[in-house]
Amino acid sequence: MDPMKLISLLSSIFILLFIFIAFFSLLFSSGESISKFGLRFLTSAEWDPNTGRFGALPAIAGTAITTAISVLIASIIGIGTAVYISGGYSPYWVRRVVNPLIDSLAAVPSVVIGLWGLLFLSPLLESAYSLISSSLGFIPIFGGPARGVSLMTASIILSIMIIPTIASLSSSAIEMVPIELKEGARALGATRWETLRIVTLPYASSYIASSILLAIARAMGETMAVTMVIGNSHDIPRSLFQPGCTITSVIASEFLEATSSLYLSSLMELGLILLAISLLVNIVAVLIRRGFYARA
């Protein structure tokens, strides 16, 4: 037997097993919380370590809200950037300058972005929020006293972190569209925008969709930067400008304080929920991307 085949097979088996190890170790350790709360865990907003009642609704809602807002912002800016860089609008040197900058944003550690968000960005945003809530405060999501550490700040920080994912994957998708198709459209008299709208973007759409799914998975799982700027409050937020929490921020900020086994087990169940959702999103994203490669 080839010795290298054996060793490398074992390594691959480790990767295959890891997902199952992760899932089942979280499942077993959240057993106490699952048997005590059942499905109520997902719908209860109460989170009180003193009385031993735990409900995940604020955390799940916080993750859903911050992910939705950040992916919305990042899709617009990220696809816009990709269109500018690769859609025929920019001279070549722009690409040479912008691509490394976007890549370097992707390489900045999450804690560093969190530090910048907490100490530099959130004071700036707080004054912006006050302005908005004094003029548009009658709209419920903008009302109430505005705070720099809030759901909105967390969403903005998240959008900054996932823009590189969407921008660079979308721009390579646009570049992978066969040049005959693009030039054909231009030769028929289409403007650059019409070429993009009718030929390039539809062709690249499945790949762009998979980049957005990957961005969703990243936004849900992002921990440090969000924990630093979201304020970690378990109250159901009345406005985007108030502190909230996400699944990751609750785990990160409370895990070491969890004294009772039920508390620990509830945090593990939060982890299990996050793992299950992100596995699902990732698998779909990976399959879509592979389908695109098979076609292109």
Add this chain to the structure above:
Amino acid sequence: MRELKDRFMAFSSLVAMILALIPILSLLAVTLVEGAWRISPSFLINEPAPPGQGGGIGNAIQGTFMMIVVAAAIGISVGICSGIYMAEYSQKSHILEIFTDVMAGVPSIILGLVVFLILVRFIGFSALAGGVALSLIMIPIVARSTEEALKEVPNDVREAAAALGIPKWKAILYINLRAAEDGIKSGLLLSTARALGEAAPLLFTAFGSQFYSGINLLQPASSMSLVIYTYGSSPWQDWRGMAWGTALLLLLITAFMSVFSRRRSR
């Protein structure tokens, strides 16, 4: 009218690109301004001190180094071996590829929880556990880059080796891996840079510490990323300053590594 619409889209996509660039430029500038003047020899050597008494991040630098060594030892060996299997042996490599990509997408805080459950509960908070958690981040990145680099090696090379009667494992070890060296090394650098900046998996594994832990891997250890998190969230000005200094240091190290890896891969 059609021309006008085209101009309008050119303009709005330019605006989007500028909006995408503002945060990274601001972050780099602010970190440089806030961090540069805090970095000094005593900052790089000393242990942390109470607010107002100076202190440094020497133990965090040492802790980061120890954990990266552990993470690299595990991550590189498992990652490269798995990459070899996918590229050279497996008939159905796409299933392994999907699992590897999905593993790369597991949120890093979950990796911390899993290592807590399967390791920390038995050996306690330690640099070793922190290193294992970081290795789980490196494995899928190393595996995929190794696989891709090996698949770039032309098949003629494999056939020539086989024709000379070289056993397959020898050919892989001495010929294919050599040919794929640059791509593999760039994957190693990239994955190490990723692991260097991660804090979430370390919270419940390495735990953090205020002291030099010696070279004992079974003691809790601090890391630069943990320093940025705890000191940056503190209310004291000089602790926040230390977080900025550490952030600048971390940015410089990761930037250096990724520039180096890009030069390699060219």
